[in-house]
Amino acid sequence: MKTAIIYYSMSGNTTYVANILKEQLDPEVDLIEIKPVKAFPDSGFKKFLWGGKSAVMAQKPKLQPYTFDEEKYDQIIIGFPVWASRIAPPVRTFVEENKSALKSKSISAFACQAGSGGEKALSGLKSLIGIEAFKASMILIEPKEKLSSIYDGIIKDFCGKVL
């Protein structure tokens, strides 16, 4: 089964998990990182204000060109940081741009967060795509900063459901 991991990451946590998943699932898995044309501020006061406002307003920032050859994949894993208990806006853009393709695939998702909001964000992502359930889902708290062994079990379980 050919899989793509599509993700956005501002400060590296989601990238970190995407790479672990690629390693554990199959090195043939494609990693597709999406990035907004105009980067969100990633430090200081503006970081939370601008990103949070954009997430609450359900904005869809324009993305840098990416390659997503939908025909190639049977299943998709979407990874994102939780912003204001929602999906980070670049993921919203990607989903809106590829909704019909995504609806026909098996979808899994993971969220990185600092504390809470992941469940709400995952549920919002399901509604946005228009699916009843994810094949697998997981929420991780600042995984890049933790000893990776803390998440061994949850990641193994996620990979087991995806495969």
Ligand SMILES: Cc1cc2nc3c(=O)[nH]c(=O)nc-3n(C[C@H](O)[C@H](O)[C@H](O)COP(=O)(O)O)c2cc1C
């Ligand atoms: C604009 C903004 C809003 C955030 N909102 C939340 C939130 O509602 N709940 C939470 O637990 N963490 C929140 N965070 C923290 C991130 O979800 C967390 O640091 C995540 O691991 C970052 O992933 P990344 O390193 O891939 O960007 C927010 C971060 C930013 C920048």
